[in-house]
Amino acid sequence: MAKETGQKLIASNKKARHDYAILRTYEAGLVLAGTEVKSLREGRASLVDAFAQEHEGEIMLYGLHIAEYGYGSWTNHVPRRTRKLLLHKVEIAKIINQLRDGNGLTLVPLSMYFSNGWAKVELGMARGLKSYDKRQVMAERDAQKEIARELGRRLKGRR
Helix, strand or coil, X not given: CCCCCCEEEEXXXXXXXXXXXXXXXXXXXXXXXXXXXXXXXCCCEEXXXXXXXXXXXXXXXXXXXXXXXXXCCCCCCCCCCCEEXXXXXXXXXXXHHHHHCCCCEEEEEEEEEEECCEEEEEEEEEEECCHHHHHHHHHHHHHHHHHHHHHHHHHCCCC
16 A cells, blocks of 8 residues: 555644634644544544643643544444643643643644644644634634725726
């Protein structure tokens, strides 16, 4: 079998980008069982309730749902088990320091994908948004769309 190249998206967490202000992103590998990988290749994962935390000097991913593999037998995995994330020691130290500072930061999985055949998770160091912040972001986005629309009209010679 030929080696995979490129990226293939498995799942994304669109709600996280709406509910949080993403300050920095990290790419992490996952420690997975065989049936989990087969299920991920079928695209059967959900990041909706997932979050990452420090546990005994390591970063762990909680709440990630990977559906049981349809053809698995007694070797099948538990769908919502805690999974270890693979990061460099320096990155782990930075993440733990930022989380412990108490600035209201959290580690949220943004997307899950295969990169050159390896399962990866994109984590975002995030700060929660208040409802008025969300309204402000939406208003800015609408204003930018209107500016782009008007600029396009003028470039085409209309109006």
